[in-house]
Amino acid sequence: MIEVNKIYKGDCWKLLDEIEDESIDLIVCDGPYGVTKNGWDRLRNIQEYNLGLIKMFSRVLKKGGALYLFGKPDCIDFIDYRPFLTLNSKIVWYQPSRLGQGRTTFTNNYDIIAYFTKGKAKVFNLDLIRVPQLVELEHRRRCEKVPSVINGKFPKTKFNEKGKNPGDVWGDIKQLTYKSKELLSKDFLNTIQKPKKLIERIVKASSNEGDLVLDPFAGTGTTLVVCKELKRNFIGIEINSDMVNICQKRLNDIELNLSSRLF
Numbered sequence: 001m002i003e004v005n006k007i008y009k010g011d012c013w014k015l016l017d018e019i020e021d022e023s024i025d026l027i028v029c030d031g032p033y034g035v036t037k038n039g040w041d042r043l044r045n046i047q048e049y050n051l052g053l054i055k056m057f058s059r060v061l062k063k064g065g066a067l068y069l070f071g072k073p074d075c076i077d078f079i080d081y082r083p084f085l086t087l088n089s090k091i092v093w094y095q096p097s098r099l100g101q102g103r104t105t106f107t108n109n110y111d112i113i114a115y116f117t118k119g120k121a122k123v124f125n126l127d128l129i130r131v132p133q134l135v136e137l138e139h140r141r142r143c144e145k146v147p148s149v150i151n152g153k154f155p156k157t158k159f160n161e162k163g164k165n166p167g168d169v170w171g172d173i174k175q176l177t178y179k180s181k182e183l184l185s186k187d188f189l190n191t192i193q194k195p196k197k198l199i200e201r202i203v204k205a206s207s208n209e210g211d212l213v214l215d216p217f218a219g220t221g222t223t224l225v226v227c228k229e230l231k232r233n234f235i236g237i238e239i240n241s242d243m244v245n246i247c248q249k250r251l252n253d254i255e256l257n258l259s260s261r262l263f
């Protein structure tokens, strides 16, 4: 029996069987990409692997629940996920700082975060994830000087004071670097540890306080930490015991911080 707000050591393909049908509000799936030298990342066919995950996840997701599946640009190419989940956006997580070292083709500068829901999304908290609309504000100022606007022939465009929808190209959140205070170890650069800001956007957009979030490939536990801080319940699964210890330590540190603030 799986309990909430815990990190489990094990293989998510097995442990998921113990999760009840339609019990999860949001899944953050940052698993294999099929490109690194890590043993767990060496797969024969990443698309077939992801289709298997999508099938499993559609069983445990509530109606209207969301899945964010991370991967390389081809991570869901030529597979039919439509009987299981609805694809809403293929978010491009753009990383302009990568060194352009490719010699035979254009260097890949982005990851995909495929945003699926089980039917129509039950939650999309746009107001919690709005970003500054700097470009539009400049444009508006220019527009306001145009005679047709000054004379009131065309109505002024309404802008939301809280900012704009972040859209499906996320270039404002940077990958962790050697200099990031958040980085736990240089071993986790690039393919492993994700920035909290990235996961916060996902968790805020597609869940509410008290909802249940599943991270089946927990790694260093970024999703679990974000969930704890944002008052979401969570279930974490991670196959590597060293990583499980790191998750546990990060979760314990939040407890310690909270209790030290109380005294």
Ligand SMILES: C[S@@+](CC[C@H](N)C(=O)[O-])C[C@H]1O[C@@H](n2cnc3c(N)ncnc32)[C@H](O)[C@@H]1O
Residues within 6 Å of the ligand: 010, 011, 012, 013, 030, 031, 032, 040, 191, 192, 193, 194, 195, 216, 217, 218, 219, 220, 221, 222, 223, 237, 238, 239, 240, 243
């Ligand atoms: C890309 S990392 C996740 C990183 C995480 N998002 C973070 O911010 O730290 C993927 C993790 O999945 C784990 N993993 C790989 N195969 C697994 C499986 N079948 N079940 C559970 N965990 C697995 C790996 O050990 C690795 O730590």
